[in-house]
Amino acid sequence: MEPRGRGRRSPSTPPGVVGYDQSGFDICHPKQPGTIVLKPPLLVKNREKRRSSCSSAKALSLRAGMVLLKGYLALSDQEKIVERCRELGVGDGGFYQPGYGEGSKMHLKMMCLGKNWDPDTSQYGDQRPFDGAKPPEIPPEFHNYVRNALRDSNAFFPDNSLPSISPDICIVNFYSQSGRLGLHQDKDESEDSLGRGLPVVSFSIGDSADFLYGDHRDVDKAHKLQLQSGDVLIFGGPSRHVFHGVTAIHPSTAPTLLLQHTNLRPGRLNLTFRQY
C-alpha cells in the first residue's frame, strides 16, 4: 500500500505552504492476511539477539560531551518504539513530509512529539502552523529509555558526565533509503538549555546510516561513523553545538527480526530527544 495521501494537501493548507504532505505516513507495511513469513535460521536469530542485548552494548567516548552507546536498545525495545511511532505517525500531528529543499523531498518524513519544531522558521511552538495539529505527547516509556541511556552513559564515562534531561521535544525522522540530512547544529532550544549544554539523545532504528560530525559545516573535515539499529548517540556539554548530518542509509541492514516483527518499511527511524 502506498503511504496515505501522498502528495495531497488539505483544503485548509494556506496556498503559500508547499512541500508538505500532512496526511500521515505508515512507517510499516500493513501485514497482509495469509502472507507466509519465513523464519530466519537460528544462527541469525542468536546473532541478532546477542547484538541487540544490553549486555553486549559498548560505549564509545567520541569527544568531550559526545558518547555513542552501541547496540544499547534491546530488540524488544526497538520494536516497541517502532510500534508506538507507527501508531502516532498515522494519527493527528503524525508524519508529514517537510519541505527542507528539493533534495529531501519524498526521502524524509518527520513527526514532532511534545512540541512542534517548524523547519521553515526553526522555531518551536505548540501547534503545526500548516494544519494546526498539536504534536502528540512523548510516550512515558520513551522517557525511561532516555533517562536510562543518560544514566548508563554517565556511569561509563564519569569524567565526561552530562546533565540529565526531562525531554519535552522528540523529533522523529523516517529516512527512506535515499534519505539524507545536511550538516547542521541543533540550536533552536532555549538559551538556558543550550547554555547548560543539556544533551540531545538520539536513537537509531532500522537500516544503518553514515553519520558525520565535526566542528565545521564541512563534510571534508567531518568525522564519520555508522549508526546501526539500537545505537544511542548522546551529545551535550562542550559538544552541544557539534555539526552533524546523515550522508547515506545502507539498504537491507536492519535486523531481520525487527523487520519480521514490525514490518518496518525499508529505511531508518531516528528519534532525537531534547529539553527546550
Ligand code: SIN
Ligand atoms: C537530526 O540531526 O535531527 C537527526 C540525526 C540522525 O538522523 O541521526
Ligand code: MN
Ligand atoms: Mn540535528
